[in-house]
Amino acid sequence: MPATELPVPDCHFAIDLGASGGRVIAGRIEAGRLELETIHRFANNPVFVQSTMQWDTLGLWREILHGLTLAAAQCKEQGSMIRSVGVDTWGVDYVLLGRDNQPVAPVFHYRDSRNRGIPEQAFQIVPREDIFAATGLQFMDINTLYQLLSAKFSNAPALETAESMILMADYFHWLLTGKRSVEYTNASTTQLLNPNTKDWAFDLIERFELPKKLFGPISQPGVTLGPVQDSVAQQTGLENVPVVLPATHDTGSAVLAVPAEDFAPENPDWCYISSGTWSLMGCELANPLINDRCAELNFTNEGGVQGSTRLLKNIGGLWVFQQIRAALERKGEAVSWESMVAEADQAEPFGLVIDPDHNDFLAPKDMVDAIVQFADKSGQTKPANNGVLYRAALEGLALRYRVCLQMLESLTGNPIKTIYVVGGGSLNELLCQMTADACQRVVVAGPGEATATGNVLMQMIGCGVLQSVEEARKLVRESIQPKVFQPQNKEAWDQAADAFEKYAG
Structure with missing residues (x-):
């Protein structure tokens, strides 16, 4: 007798947009495991228009x-049903739409220079303490609040002509469906959301005299926004496919993919690091934590799935490591990520101590030159070779994690036993071991594709394929083989931590 053919599993499409690139990924459950397949990968390069830095939204x-067209054709060829599609992006950036449903202003990049110095002007209108009490969010120039105030202070006409503000993922959901929405996890990055009511902080918005009409109703992850509109269906083949909101903030999706055994515990004994160009390190809580200590340490309360809170801190991440490579390549020295890690592993430990969050490394013209200059002015030995540079970038990041861990434990009042590292940085085994050593905690690394994984999982929850976050995380644990790193070399890292405190920014 012929073997019984198993049904082809349904597909969910995750559109995962990062600050430097995007992907269209197909996710499905096969034989009890979550499988992801990248269908299309593309660059996301900013565009410089006169003196401004903008996103190429139409190019994206x-x-x-194109990616959806390829994905739809492949799934249909395989006989797979397409259940849903959803978009995640970075936070804070937005699109202003007018009455004609068209953008009324450029879509500015969060690194655009117009944001510099705006928080200090904002504090003259509303004290810093009041802003934090209303939003629980950390203070960064890039926050949506300061971008909008920059437009207001420059008398930009778009604030008056716009009918609504939608964030980046919402913009692409609008292009897909023709329906406007503002998803909760990304709204929580604006510094204009009340984390207790989970609605806009309208009192704060009024004090800043920002147009209230811009701030539409907020939708939660898992909500079905509607089907792909006809014009998109005709181009892509996605007929009658619903758009289901994931956690549209990429970190929100990444945290959903953490392979922990619980969800938003009352007394968290684990934390996460979403590791990439930025590192987001924090705990998942049931409720926001807004107090003077949290404000003092500049931690942030961002929205998570199913009403949870991501108490976290932004850390410079692999930015320094990546920019060392970029600086060398500009000088004609091509190096691979693998060779950089190998040379870092062979370099002498703690030959140079740097802090990835030091102001000298935020946006230098040449990262190698910046590190050499920092070594000179801080009285340290200048790097003798590239391996010293690479190792310093990774060790400094691990030491910054150590400081952040101590802060987290003081805020939550609970000892952290395990650090889950997800995202691209989880694939860097040297960094993961350094993190375990610096923090003296067990590190569990994986999944590497955390954001896309979380995007697909939330779509599955919204479609009823999965019933809960706990079930989704169980699926992650059964689908990957995370690597576990045990802490070592305590005395050496304790000494390095003392030096790090001296050189920290």
Whole structure:
């Protein structure tokens, strides 16, 4: 007798947009495991228009349509049903739409220079303490609040002509469906959301005299926004496919993919690091934590799935490591990520101590030159070779994690036993071991594709394929083989931590 053919599993499409690139990924459950397949990958390069830095939103939309077309054709060829599609992006950036459903202003990049110095002007209108009490969010120039105030202070006409503000993922959901929405996890990055009511902080918005009409109703992850509109269906083949909101903030999706055994515990004994160009290190809580100590340490309360809170801190992440490579390549020295890690592993430990969050390393013209200059002015030995540079970038990041861990434990009042590292940085085994050593905690690394994984999982929850976050995380644990790193070399890292405190920014 012929073997019984198993049904082809349904597909969910995750559109995962990062600050430097995007992907269209197909996710499905096969034989009890979550499988992801990258269908289309593309660059996301900012565009410089006169003196401004902007996003190429139409270029991204063109790539998304192309990727969805490829994905739809492949799934149909395989006989797979397409259950849903959803978009995640970075936070804080937005699009202003007018009455004609078209953007009324450029879509500015969060690194655009217009944001510099705006928080200090904002504090003259509303004290810093009041802003934190209303939003629980950390203070960064890039926050949506300061971008909008920059437009207001420059008398930009778009604030008056716009009918609504939608964030980046919402913009692409609008292009997909024709329906406007503001998803909760990304709204929580604006510094204009009340984390207790989970609605806009309208009192704060009024004090800053920002147009209230811009701030539409907020939707939660898992909500079905509607089907792909006809014009998109005709181009891509996605007929009658619903758009289901994931946690549209990429970190929100990444945290959903953490392979922990619980969800938003009352007394968390684990924390996460979403590791990439930025590192987001924090705990998942049931409720926001807004107090003077949290404000003093500049931690942030961002929205998570199913009403949870991500108490976290932004850390410079692998930015320094990546920019060392970029600086060398500009000088004609091509190096691979693998060779950089190998040379770092062979370099002498703690030959140079740097802090990835030091102001000298935020946006230098040349990262190698910046590190050499920092070594000179801080009285340290200048790096003798590239391996010293690479190792310093990784060790400094691990030591910054150590400081952040101590802060987290003081805020939550609970000892952290395990650190889950997800995202691209989880693939860097040297960094993971350094993190275990610096923090003297067990590190569990994986999944590497955390954001796309979380995007697909939330779509599955919204479609009823999965019933809960706990079930989703169980699926992650059964689908990956995380690597576990045990802490070592305590005395050496304790000494390095003392030096780090001296050189920290």
